[in-house]
Amino acid sequence: MFANLSLYLVTDPTPEILKGRDLCIVVEEALKGGLQTLMYEIKMRVLIETASKLHAITKTHGVPLIINDRVDVAVAVGAEGVHLGQDDMTIDTARKLLPDNAIIGISVSSVDEARKAVDQGADYLGIGTVFPTPTKKDTKSIIGTAGTKEILEAVGEMSRAVGSVAIGGINLGNVQRVIFQSQAISKGLDGVAVVSAIMAADDPKEVATEFNKLISILPPFAAIPAPPRPNEVSALLNDVPLVVRKMVKEHPLVHNMINFVAANFAANVALAIGASPIMSPYGDEAPDLALNGGALLINMGSLTSESVSHYLKATRAYNEGGNPVVYDPVGAAATQVRRAAVKQLMADGYFDLIKGNEGEIREVFGNSAGRQRGVDSGPSTLNNREKATLTRDLARRERNIVLLTGPVDYLSDGNRVIAIGNGHSFLGQVTGTGCALGTVTGCFLAAHRSDKLLAVLSGLLLYEIASENAAAKDYVRGPGSFVPALLDELCVIREAVLKGDDSWFSGRAKIQQITL
Structure with a gap:
């Protein structure tokens, strides 16, 4: 076959030539204009020259140079290794072409890909894409920290050790959370791969220095849960009155980004137990409010087109200060909009406590039983052991507390x-009582941070014992008379606590430890 050489185009992918246009679009337009032959040009000389310059720099600093995809370039410049994608050359073929001590990394986004890479001899895994990123358009899936953790758990159980880095959308604002939440029982990340956060920085040295600092320490919100004790229930029950007294005396601030239906009631509940509520859906206020050392409640009951952006601003502000954040994914499975909001919020922030009914917790975990009708959970489809397992597994995955x-x-x-x-x-039977519980748990997390499970348990027992007291009043005939009685009983308990009287709690707790 003879080519028609009358109009022969040689591509030039440089930005100055393309002027921001897509190369394929330019070529297609040229073909429409009568182009007869096309040569796609990548100058090996340019690749090798640039790689050689980079290698000279990295050798000076004692840092290995890894070439992406191009084994030939790595060999030509004597680079220390290559990184391969799933559609690139196989690890076995690359080993035959590279020196014996060459490093080979491979991109993986699933447990199967990771296991295969380890079996074939990869030295490290590039795990991702963790978060969406403009620098990588062809991502097969966004796996988040949950997917990263699942991969690490799987390869940590294999017989051969392998390195690991997370990649995709990692920046100074989320790097600590990525490392913390990706930690599996048997293996954690060895590092993170960063692209635009450093490459686009005005001062790459300063940003790289900050990355190294953050990577080396736990995030301010991190708390390692205590191992179960044989006498766990007794120990917790002994501590609950102490934690309640601590909360009442500290008078913590709780910043409520709560649905408008429950705002008034939740504020009154916070006041009744001795806390200080502020009801503000405006995310730009969060940095100032977080300075008070209180807690944040994200309750997405009244979701609008602007809600998620405000939630994210507030969550970041409280995360940066190490202040507790409670997430109540109200109606999480009710609509596609709410499902999308759950995914975005879970990807972009850390929640010390996730609180919800069965349907909401299942949606957050990722095994929703179907659409909710509204904020109610609907008929339960799990038995008690399955509920306990779901609660534990989500808390273990997110490294937080789940209620x-x-x-x-x-x-x-x-x-x-x-x-x-x-x-x-x-x-x-009363709108807002579940939402108010989110406010209560936030108050307790703000006051007692050393054992978050104990803090949430203390707030829960205070609230629920008060509800039992309220319902037992002679004048309470139903939900309408129950609400003011509940506020009264919360206040009565607070006053008793201030006097050192713990009789409200003695013998009242109905708790047991579940062994799974």
Whole structure:
């Protein structure tokens, strides 16, 4: 076949030539104009010259140079290794072409890809894409920290050790959370791969220095859960009155980004237990409010087109200060908009506590049983053991506290799992009582940070025992008379606590430790 050489185009991919246009679009337009032959040109000389210059610099600093995809370039410049994609040359072929001591990394986005790479002899895994990023358009999937952790768990159990870095959308604002939440039982990340956060920085040296600083320390919100004890229930029950007294005396601030239906009631509940509420859906206020050392509640009951952006601003501000954040994914499975909001919020922030009913917790975990009708959980499809397991597994995955509410509440920090049988059915018949519980737990997390499970348990028991007291009043005939009685009983307990009287709690807690 003879080519028609009358109009022969040689491509030039440099930005100055393309002027921001897509190369393929330029070529297609030229073809429409009568182009007869096309040569796609990548100058090996340019690649090798640039790689050689980079290698000279990295050798001066004692840092290995890894060439992406191009084994030929790595060999030509004597680079220390290559990084391969799933569609590139196989590891076995690359080994035959490279020196014996060459480093070979490979991109993986699933457990199967990771196991295969380890079996074939990869030296390290590039795990991702963790978060969406403009520098990589052809991502097969966004795996988040949960997917990263799953891969690390799998390869950590293999017989051969392998290095690991997370890649995709990692910046100074999320690097600590990525490392913390990706930590599996058997293996953690060895590092992170960064692109635009350094390459586009005005001062790359300063940014790289900050990255190294953040990577070497735990994030301010990190807390390692205590291992279960044989006498766990007794120990927790002994500590609950102390934590309640501590919260009442500290009078913590709780910043509520809460649905408008529950705002008034939640504020009154916070005041009744001795806390200081502020109701503000405006994310730009969060940096100032976070300076008070209080907690943030994200309750997405009244979701709008602007809500998520405000939630994210506030969450970042409280995360940076190490202040607790409670997430109540109200109606998480009710609409596609809410499902998308859950994914975005879970990807962009750390929540010390995730609190919700069965349907909401299942949606957050990723195994939703179907669409919710509204904010109610709907008919339960899990037995008690399955609920306890779901609670533990989500807490373990996110490295936080999870509270699954219902007739029996399940609370876990990923290690300990506690079932709580207190409360009254009237709580489920009044709008806002569940939302107010989010406010209460935020107050307790702000006051007692050394054991987050104990803090949440203390707030939960205070709230639910008060509801039992309220429902037992002679004048309470139903939900309408129950609400003011609940506020009264919360206030009565607060006053008793200030006097050192713990009789409100003695013998009232209905909790047990669950062994899974």
